[in-house]
Amino acid sequence: MKSAHDLVVAAKSRVIEVPLEQAEQAIREADVLIDVREADEYAAGHLPGAVHISRGLLEFKLSGTPALAARDQKVVLYCKTSGRAALAACAMADMGYLNVVSLAGGFDAWLAAGKPVQRPVPPSFD
Incomplete structure (x- = not known):
């Protein structure tokens, strides 16, 4: 019987993880940046330009979204710490x-490095 940790370790052995130092370049060169965290995590703050597709719906959204159908597009994925992205x-x-990479350390590493984060703007009632 495998644990979630076991599955993540196995996944990380199969995928390319982009180190934080190379993340901005990988994102610039990507066709799409996907945040696979949950909707509330995304809403609280995300990488600029990221689209949200939670991990639980990924395969369905990819299959049902023509703009994401090309299998040769460059994709960067991230989550909170990198497990779900892997x-x-x-x-x-x-x-x-064919061209999918995961951000090593995920959103937490990005945030800790002081990199830009897009946050919702609260409504003004003035």
Whole structure:
């Protein structure tokens, strides 16, 4: 019987993780940046330009979104610390996507490095 940790370790052995130092370049060169965290995590703050597709819906959204159908597009994935993104990268590879990478350390590492984060603007009632 495997634990979630076991599955993540196995996934990380199969995928390419981009180190934080190379993340901005990988994102610039990517066709799409996908945040696979949950909706509330994304809403609290995300990498600029990221689209949200939670890990639980990834395969369905990819299959049902024509703009994401090209299997040769460059994709960067991230989550909170990199486990879900590694699992998502494996799923995308299994679906035939050829150029998928995961952000090592995820959103937490990005935030800790002081990199830009897009946050919602609260409504003004003035």
